[in-house]
Amino acid sequence: MNTFQLRCFLAVAEHLNFARAAQQLNITQPAVTHQIRTLETELNVKLFRRTTRTVEMTPAGFLFLTDAKSMVGIAERAKKRFEDPNAQVIEPLSIGCHSYAHLFMVAAALRSMEELHPHLHPQLQVVPFQQLHRMLQEEAIDAALGFREITGGKTVGTYRELRRIPVVCICQENNPLADRECVTPEDLSSEKLVLTDPSTCPTSIVRLQGQLMGVRIRSDVHFCESVEAAAVLVQAGFGVAIIPDWGIPRFLPLARIPVKGVEPLSFGIYYKTLEANAPLRSFIRLMREGSVQE
Numbered sequence: 001m002n003t004f005q006l007r008c009f010l011a012v013a014e015h016l017n018f019a020r021a022a023q024q025l026n027i028t029q030p031a032v033t034h035q036i037r038t039l040e041t042e043l044n045v046k047l048f049r050r051t052t053r054t055v056e057m058t059p060a061g062f063l064f065l066t067d068a069k070s071m072v073g074i075a076e077r078a079k080k081r082f083e084d085p086n087a088q089v090i091e092p093l094s095i096g097c098h099s100y101a102h103l104f105m106v107a108a109a110l111r112s113m114e115e116l117h118p119h120l121h122p123q124l125q126v127v128p129f130q131q132l133h134r135m136l137q138e139e140a141i142d143a144a145l146g147f148r149e150i151t152g153g154k155t156v157g158t159y160r161e162l163r164r165i166p167v168v169c170i171c172q173e174n175n176p177l178a179d180r181e182c183v184t185p186e187d188l189s190s191e192k193l194v195l196t197d198p199s200t201c202p203t204s205i206v207r208l209q210g211q212l213m214g215v216r217i218r219s220d221v222h223f224c225e226s227v228e229a230a231a232v233l234v235q236a237g238f239g240v241a242i243i244p245d246w247g248i249p250r251f252l253p254l255a256r257i258p259v260k261g262v263e264p265l266s267f268g269i270y271y272k273t274l275e276a277n278a279p280l281r282s283f284i285r286l287m288r289e290g291s292v293q294e
Contacts, residue, residue: 001039001042001043003071003072003075004035005035005036005038005039006039006068006071006072007025007072008021008025008032008035008036008039009035009036009039009047009064009068010065010068010069010072011024011025011032012032012036012048012055013057013061013065013068016054016055016056016057017055018032018033018036018055036048043060043064045058045060045064046058046060046061047060047061047064048061089119090119090121091117091119091120091121091278091279092121092122092123092142092279093120093121093122093123093142093279093280093283094122094123094125094140094141094142094143095122095123095124095125095141095142095143095144095145095283096124096125096126096127096132096135096136096141096143096144096145097124097125097126097132097144097145097146098126098127098128098129098132098146098200099126099200099226099227099228100126100226100228101226101227101228101246101248102126102145102146103124103126104249105145105246105287106124106145106283106287108286108290109283109286109287109290110122110283112286113279113282113283113286116282117278117279117282120279125141128199129146129199129200132144132146133156133270136156136157136270136271136272137156137272139272142271142277142279142280143269143270143271143280143283143284144269144270144271145267145268145269145270146267146268146270147165147202147244147265147266147267148161148265148266148267148268156270156272157270157271157272157273158270158271158272159268159269159270160268160269160271160284160288161266161267161268162267162268162269162287162288163246163267163268164264164265164266164267165244165245165246165264165265165266165267166244166245166258166264166265167204167205167208167242167243167244167245167258167259167262167263167264167265168242168243168244168245168256168257168258168259169183169188169240169241169242169256169257169258169259170230170231170234170240170241170243170248170254170255170256170257171191171234171240171254171255171257172234172235172237172253172254172255173253173254173255175240175255177191177240177255177257178255178257180257181257181258182257182258182259182260183257183258183259183260184259184260184261185208185211185212185259188212188240189212189214191239191240192220192221192222192238192239192240193209193212193213193216193220193221193222193239193240193241194222194224194230194233194234194238194239194240194241195209195213195221195222195223195224195230195241196209196224196225196226196227196229196230196241196243197223197224197225197226200225200226200227202244202265204262204263204265205242205243205244205265208242208259208262209242212242220239221239222238222239227243227244227248228248230243231243231248231252231254234254235252235253235254242259244265244267246267269284269287271284
């Protein structure tokens with residue numbers, strides 16, 4: 001069975017006349033007859049009931065009509081897809097990060113890339129930090145987003161800063177701390193703490209968390225794996241948290257107070273090479289432009 005046979009069948013089904021079907025297909029009537037007979041033999045059914053004067057579809061023909069239309073439609077769509085010389089062009093871009101909060105940062109850049117790279121095929125991966133730089137080293141991803149401080153200077157490839165991010169204390173809006181212009185570690189001495197996983201934190205925040213732990217009792221400290229989880233626990237009233245001021249949705253009813261004496265964090269993108277990777281070059285440029293505008 002082939003699409004030419006199916007087209008012959010559909011033409012005869014439309015006109016119920018072999019001569020008009022042949023005219024529509026721009027072939028001879030005997031050719032149409034041959035294709036229908038071949039199709040009937042393959043299906044082992046009669047599709048048309050023919051006399052010297054009339055052509056009628058059989059019940060089997062009516063059943064086959066829907067399938068024939070569907071198969072021809074699929075074939076036409078496939079043909080059109082590959083008639084476009086650019087149809088098979090895909091520009092992959094694989095970005096890795098270790099926090100779902102980072103994903104919110106790339107949406108605007110990817111949206112702006114649609115016009116520059118109409119065949120862009122982005123892939124976003126969130127993996128544990130320990131795997132992120134190994135994936136970059138093995139070229140399983142094109143680039144990795146993250147804080148420079150996390151790596152302690154041990155980087156893979158090139159690091160390019162995208163922005164500086166302040167460190168803030170987040171708390172409920174009814175917490176007395178919410179009215180302050182800034183806080184110090186001493187101001188948090190009586191607060192319950194929500195601490196994030198050290199393996200996902202910049203080193204400056206890890207040190208600050210260690211300082212805040214002090215001699216607190218275990219029941220005053222809550223541990224979680226991510227900034228997002230910390231924000232949820234803080235919103236629920238389980239304490240305060242020290243986090244980078246980026247990636248947590250602004251609609252959450254949380255106060256954000258700058259932490260005095262803590263330098264803003266360097267957040268950027270790691271990559272091994274920009275050669276032959278136009279999408280990555282565009283992505284980095286748009287991310288940097290977005291940082292400047294914000």
